[in-house]
Amino acid sequence: MSLGLEIGDLALSRGGRALFEGLNLSLQAGQACALTGRNGAGKTSLLRAVAGLIAPDRGTIGFGAVEPARARAEDLHFLGHLDGLKTSRTAREELEFWARWMGGDADQARAAAAAFDLTALLDLEVRRLSAGQRRRLALARMIAAPRPIWLLDEPLSPLDASWRARLGGIMAEHLKTGGLILAAVHDPLPIPALGLEVGG
Amino acid sequence: MSPALELLKRETGLAWGRGGGPLVSVGFYAGVATLLPLATGPEPARLAAIAPGAAWTGLALAALLGLDRLFERDYEDGALELLALSRLPLEFTCALKCLGQWLATGAPLALAAPVAAIALGASPALAPLILACALVGGIAFAFTGGIGASLSLGARRGGLLTAVIVLPLFVPPVIFGGGALDAFAGHLPWRAAFALLGAYAAAAIALGPLAMAAACRNALS
Numbered sequence: 384m385s386l387g388l389e390i391g392d393l394a395l396s397r398g399g400r401a402l403f404e405g406l407n408l409s410l411q412a413g414q415a416c417a418l419t420g421r422n423g424a425g426k427t428s429l430l431r432a433v434a435g436l437i438a439p440d441r442g443t444i445g446f447g448a449v450e451p452a453r454a455r456a457e458d459l460h461f462l463g464h465l466d467g468l469k470t471s472r473t474a475r476e477e478l479e480f481w482a483r484w485m486g487g488d489a490d491q492a493r494a495a496a497a498a499f500d501l502t503a504l505l506d507l508e509v510r511r512l513s514a515g516q517r518r519r520l521a522l523a524r525m526i527a528a529p530r531p532i533w534l535l536d537e538p539l540s541p542l543d544a545s546w547r548a549r550l551g552g553i554m555a556e557h558l559k560t561g562g563l564i565l566a567a568v569h570d571p572l573p574i575p576a577l578g579l580e581v582g583g
Numbered sequence: 584m585s586p587a588l589e590l591l592k593r594e595t596g597l598a599w600g601r602g603g604g605p606l607v608s609v610g611f612y613a614g615v616a617t618l619l620p621l622a623t624g625p626e627p628a629r630l631a632a633i634a635p636g637a638a639w640t641g642l643a644l645a646a647l648l649g650l651d652r653l654f655e656r657d658y659e660d661g662a663l664e665l666l667a668l669s670r671l672p673l674e675f676t677c678a679l680k681c682l683g684q685w686l687a688t689g690a691p692l693a694l695a696a697p698v699a700a701i702a703l704g705a706s707p708a709l710a711p712l713i714l715a716c717a718l719v720g721g722i723a724f725a726f727t728g729g730i731g732a733s734l735s736l737g738a739r740r741g742g743l744l745t746a747v748i749v750l751p752l753f754v755p756p757v758i759f760g761g762g763a764l765d766a767f768a769g770h771l772p773w774r775a776a777f778a779l780l781g782a783y784a785a786a787a788i789a790l791g792p793l794a795m796a797a798a799c800r801n802a803l804s
């Protein structure tokens with residue numbers, strides 16, 4: 384079963400305003416692509432369209448041999464600009480819930496927390512965490528429940544320089560194990576990646 | 584544990600803490616039940632006559648508390664997107680959220696309902712039926728309430744909008760439940776009204792999640 388991401392002749396509009404049209408992209412397992420473009424160009428909308436949250440005006444989004452609905456339910460991680468974390472719950476509760484929701488388990492959640500240096504913070508409520516720590520917790524979700532496709536919206540923004548480098552290592556490891564990454568960024572990704580300018 | 588059970592656990596926990604949870608709902612309910620004799624006068628005969636209906640109406644109002652946050656929090660913090668990207672259908676996810684809401688606030692309110700009715704002067708013989716009506720009606724309130732909560736996603740002052748959408752949907756269960764209690768108190772056949780209440784709750788469980796999932800998808804897109 385080969386999983387990929389093919390976007391063909393995609394046109395998107397939001398609120399009656401055309402964002403872009405004729406967008407093409409093909410990503411294979413092991414490849415990463417950095418989406419660039421000015422604010423409001425449609426990077427986030429493109430990621431949401433790939434995740435199936437919004438419907439494109441025109442064009443196709445395919446996941447290789449896998450049915451789109453199945454790929455979106457089982458093979459894809461979406462990290463939007465919101466972290467999806469409840470401030471009133473502890474980091475452990477949130478990480479373990481999302482790990483199980485996405486097909487992982489408590490052991491994987493523990494390993495993911497360790498990979499993102501969060502083990503000592505797990506018993507804190509999410510509201511006590513800094514923006515960067517919350518981002519790491521949201522990223523740890525992706526390790527806790529392994530899925531091949533990562534859609535990342537500004538994954539680097541609240542992270543400091545050393546964590547950006549460490550995230551690069553984690554991303555490279557993900558690509559090596561057959562994953563693929565599509566990330567909307569303003570700063571260059573810390574790994575070798577294709578580039579695609581949205582809304583040029 | 585399966586994802587569905589995990590979600591139910593999480594939703595019940597969140598509803599338990601949301602807006603003060605069951606304590607605030609039950610406290611609000613007790614407040615409504617206390618206000619009533621102050622407004623109608625304390626004659627036991629008059630109070631006893633309206634007690635079941637008053638207890639039942641108060642229950643519908645208390646069910647509104649916390650409802651506006653049912654989907655709003657998840658929508659605001661991005662969790663709703665992640666809940667939507669799952670092998671569980673969004674309809675089922677919405678149903679579990681309503682069930683969690685009912686477990687955390689509807690069930691405690693149902694336990695308080697007979698107490699409030701008897702305190703207002705209703706006959707203790709009514710207590711089992713009040714409890715049964717409150718349990719079944721609470722499910723109807725949670726599942727129709729979820730429709731209002733999901734439809735008002737993204738709206739400013741969504742809480743008020745939720746109440747305005749939901750109160751008309753609360754009319755049938757209030758009529759059926761109140762009718763059953765009235766009939767029972769008057770030694771008339773009450774089973775038909777209670778069965779209608781159950782049918783309304785069943786319809787809310789069957790149809791409500793379809794509307795909620797559609798409203799959530801619309802809010803996310």
